[in-house]
Amino acid sequence: SQTIHQWPATLVQPVGSPLSLECTVEGTSNPNLYWYRQAAGRGLQLLFYSVGIGQISSEVPQNLSASRPQDRQFILSSKKLLLSDSGFYLCAWSPRQAEKLFFGSGTQLSVL
Amino acid sequence: GQQVMQIPQYQHVQEGEDFTTYCNSSTTLSNIQWYKQRPGGHPVFLIQLVKSGEVKKQKRLTFQFGEAKKNSSLHITATQTTDVGTYFCAGPFSSGSARQLTFGSGTQLTVLP
Numbered sequence: 581s582q583t584i585h586q587w588p589a590t591l592v593q594p595v596g597s598p599l600s601l602e603c604t605v606e607g608t609s610n611p612n613l614y615w616y617r618q619a620a621g622r623g624l625q626l627l628f629y630s631v632g633i634g635q636i637s638s639e640v641p642q643n644l645s646a647s648r649p650q651d652r653q654f655i656l657s658s659k660k661l662l663l664s665d666s667g668f669y670l671c672a673w674s675p676r677q678a679e680k681l682f683f684g685s686g687t688q689l690s691v692l
Numbered sequence: 693g694q695q696v697m698q699i700p701q702y703q704h705v706q707e708g709e710d711f712t713t714y715c716n717s718s719t720t721l722s723n724i725q726w727y728k729q730r731p732g733g734h735p736v737f738l739i740q741l742v743k744s745g746e747v748k749k750q751k752r753l754t755f756q757f758g759e760a761k762k763n764s765s766l767h768i769t770a771t772q773t774t775d776v777g778t779y780f781c782a783g784p785f786s787s788g789s790a791r792q793l794t795f796g797s798g799t800q801l802t803v804l805p
Contacts, residue, residue, distance in 0.1 A: 614792075623797040624735070624780065629790070637790065670734055678784030678791040680725055683734040 582607035586671045586684030593691055599644075599658040601687050603671030606652065611673040613654040614681065615646055618668040630654060631677065666691045696783050698796030706804050711768040713799035715781035722784055724757055724764045725793065730777040738766075771803045 586603045593599060605611050615627040626639045628646035636646050643662050647655045654671060671684040697716045705711050715724065723742045727735040739748055741757035741764060748755045752775075754767045768775055778798040784791045 621800070624795040626792060626794075629792060631790070639792075678722075678793055680737045680740060681727075681735070681782075681793065682737070686734050 582673075582682065584671065584673055584682055584684045586687060588687060589685065590688045591690070593661050593689065595663055595691055596660045599656070599661050599665070599689070601656040601669055601671075601689075603654045603656075603684055604652055605654075605673045608652070608673070608675065610651060611675065612677055612679075613648060614672040614674070615654065615656045616670040616672060616683075618670060618686075620667070624670070628656070661691045663691050665689065696781060696794050696796040698781055698799060700799055701797065702800050702802070704802045704804060705771050707773060708770050711771050711775070711801055713766050713779050713781075713801075715764045715766075715783075715796050717762045717783050719785070720761045722761075724761075725782045726755060726764075726766055727780045727782065727795075728777050729780065729798070733777075735780060768801075771801070773803050773805055776801060776803050 583606045613630045616624045617627055618624050628636055628638055630636050630648045633648055633651055643665060644658050666689055669687045669689055672681040674681050695718055699714050703711055723740055725740045726738040728738055729735040739755050741755055744761050745759045746757040752769045756765045764781055766779055778800045780798045781796045782793040785794050
């Protein structure tokens with residue numbers, strides 16, 4: 581069966597520090613991969629999605645970037661975090677575009 | 693732009709009361725999906741509706757897709773404390789050559805014992 585792993589679960593980082601969040605999927609090939617951000621008590625904002633290795637689409641211009649170095653690995657990065665980057669970051673995968681999403685357990689990022 | 697509106701934003705009900713959340717799209721949707729996110733958790737897929745006027749049931753949950761495929765609703769009968777969480781609808785929209793899900797803002801349900 582397919583599983584998705586996302587880590588770390590919580591992260592506290594100072595403003596200006598770098599960020600690297602990793603997500604891996606097991607049990608499937610060539611998944612569509614996604615990074616979402618959720619502010620406290622708010623909806624889900626799509627940040628990046630990828631339909632294949634090295635293919636990244638950005639939905640929102642921002643301080644973050646994403647990479648897909650391997651088929652089932654998706655990384656969210658920042659060179660210098662801002663206070664506004666705080667939030668709950670969710671990785672997700674789907675078999676095909678716009679099909680149902682399977683979410684990771686999320687990373688609660690606090691930038692102080 | 694392409695978006696999905698969801699109301700209400702918050703709903704407090706007494707245990708045993710019914711609950712409904714509504715979702716409206718700016719355009720016709722090929723399908724609509726519903727997710728539930730428990731407090732502190734991640735969204736979990738509940739169901740997908742595809743056909744015009746479709747109604748699906750999961751125990752006390754009833755999902756409807758409008759005739760025009762632009763709106764949907766989730767109704768919970770006789771809420772229980774286990775129903776607490778945020779319910780999101782999501783619909784596929786085209787972005788360039790890609791199609792991605794756009795989520796509604798969610799309805800946060802609180803069930804008072």
